[in-house]
Amino acid sequence: MRTETHSEQQPMNRAKIMVVDDDPDLRQALSLRLRANNFDTVNACDGYSAIALAQKERPQLIILDLGLPAGDGFAVLKNLQEYPALSVIPVIVLTARDPEGNEKRTLESGAIAFFQKPADNDELLGVIRASLEAGMGGGGGLPS
Amino acid sequence: MEQQPAHVLLVEDNPGDADLVRLRLVESKSDVFVNCVPRLSDALACLDAETPSLVLLDLNLPDSHGAETFRRIMEKAPSVPVVILSGQDDEALALKAVHQGVQDYLVKGDITGKQLERALRYAVERQGLLRALEITRKQQLEFKNQFLSHISHELRTPLTCIHQYVTILLDGLAGPMKPDQTDHLKTILKSVNQLHAMIRDLLEATRADSGKLRIDQRCIDIGELMQQAVAMMRLTAAEKHVGLQSALDQAVPLVYADPDRTLEVLINLIDNAIKFTPANGSVAVLASIVETDPAAVYISVSDTGRGIPQESLPQVFERLYQDPNSVDDSRAGLGLGLFIAKEIVTLHGGRMWVASEPGAGSTFSFTLPLYSLAKLLLPVITYEGRLRESLVMVRVELTPLSKSLRGSWKETCEQCLERLRLCIYVDKDLVLPATGTSGPVETFFVVASTDVERVGILIDRIRDQIGSLPRLKAGGTLRVTAEKIPAPPAADSSILEQQVWGIADYVTEVIQKGLGSKQNFTEKENHENAN
Secondary structure, three states: OOEEEEOOOOOOOOOEEEEEOOOHHHHHHHHHHHHHOOOEEEEEOOHHHHHHHHHHHOOOEEEEOOOOOOOOHHHHHHHHHHOHHHHOOOEEEEEOOOHHHHHHHHHHOOOOEEEEOOOOHHHHHHHHHHHHHOOOOOOOOOOO | OOOOOOEEEEEOOOHHHHHHHHHHHHHHOOOOEEEEEOOHHHHHHHHHHOOOOEEEEEOOEOOEOOHHHHHHHHHHOOOOOEEEEEOHHHHHHHHHHHHOOOOEEEEOOOOOHHHHHHHHHHHHHHHHHHHHHHHHHHHHHHHHHHHHHHHHHHHHHHHHHHHHHHHHHHOOOOOOOOHHHHHHHHHHHHHHHHHHHHHHHHHHHHHHHOOOOOOOOEEEOHHHHHHHHHHHHHHHHHHOOOEEEEEEOOOOOOEEEOHHHHHHHHHHHHHHHHHOOOOOOEEEEEEEEOOOOOOEEEEEEEEOOOOOOHHHHHHOOOOOOOOOOOOOOOOOOOOOHHHHHHHHHHHOOOOEEEEEEOOOEEEEEEEEEEOOHHHHHHHHHEEOOEEOOOOEEEEEEEEOOOOOOHHHHHHHHHHHHHHHHHHOOOOOEEEOOOEOOOOOOEEEEEEEOOOOOOHHHHHHHHHHHHHOOHHHHOOOEEEEEEEEOOOOOHHHOOOHHHHHHHHHHHHHHHHHHHHOOOOHHHHHOOEOOOO
């Protein structure tokens, strides 16, 4: 298991986002962009560490790739549902896979949105902000 | 390897002929099992119960004649080889049957044991080969599709990486950029976007090839879509100093089409038109109704470009077609755009064609079906030749937590329609196809045969069903309201059809008011200037 954590000296209101992707370059790029937009990030590189890190860090939102080692994105979605505290965290799927066949399945598995790579940065940020504002963000708390 | 037909189904109504064939069969091969039936219906029943290695078929039976006989047999058991027993007088028909997939024919009276044995053995072998060929062809097509789908996935990953880091640099997230550095990065980004579009086209064309391209038809305002397409292409046109405008015949009613796909077609045609139009030229998008074809809307994209040579016109919609004279426009794409556009229009039941005059420009036109509410309403709101007494229109409005959740929202809307259909009585209520494209609110309509007093039950049912959708629970809002549909004036109550039209018109008006963009369109019409 390998995880990367980036948290800067944080004011309390910075939301923490977990990025799950097996490509280190993409993880880094996405984290960079999120931090530039005033989010804290924690990164996981496979399905197993995603669950472990979600338990430990309680992020307010998860960005999840589908093709992952040690438990693919669908397995992660399923596992998150099994922990009440994690099941409330909104998950945005960001994958290179075709929406056909995958979009419906991810949404049925509990994800709130599906983006195909390469995704439009502004659109992705828009959905992240909207779902955080809507109070869907859990981090252990309950949706209002 | 030799394959001996071991089990023959002989379909022959003449007992003399049947005995003769049976005799010849047994002569040539002692262990053959022959099942003889006199009628087509018997033969079809036999094929239900068993799979013979071959069918030996007389074309003229008591219950079927000629070509119909072998067609029915082949439809029932496409994998079983068929050999026809023909008389002297219908040899021509037998030959025709061979062209349509029958393996062979034998002329009665000329049959010898040896000839029969040979014919049957070859028939079985040929059929086996054909089947193997067909299976291979299907496997290859499947392989090609999987291959392309895999390739496009694998290409996307490095492409995403390039996209991410280029935008990080462009957005200044890694420090300030000098102006010419920004320009270079923009050039990279443009190429990345082109590559992205090509990967998408490749997949789309594969889907079209294998019949997997799907459309989701809705009731849409074509004027609004044209406006949207023009707005999206305005920058591209301005960069090339090409004028871009759209106009709509005021009388164009709602169209029944997939909004995303239609937008794709419009963008594709406009993009092409701009590409082949020199500076100071113009591109116009028009929608109108043609009197001779009142069930469709005609949409055209015209340019003042260099046009297409007559001899190339038939090929422009073909896969991989590229304009051979395209020098200055450099990287034009894969040449799949028009092919995909035409496939999309064809899936809607429309047509697409091109007219062009070299030097004077080209016009690409296509048709889309109009939305006919009356056709949908007729079986629901009439009963025993009369209009149902009380009709109510229920409006279901959904607001998502964010407009940009479009992809997911689309799924939610589909689920919503499915659930609405569970709430109604199919023989007297109707869930109207989804409407509109714009705005954060998604509105659905139900026309129900009930009165305002009793509609409360329906509203409660809808609230229960839709309110429990997980996505809506997570953050959207739901509003369900009902209004009475006024009865059409008594004056034209004599003709049922007119009454249905009246109701349909009323309902359409309510829907259009909901869409709300129709009136604004003329004011907002785009007149982009070349400079």
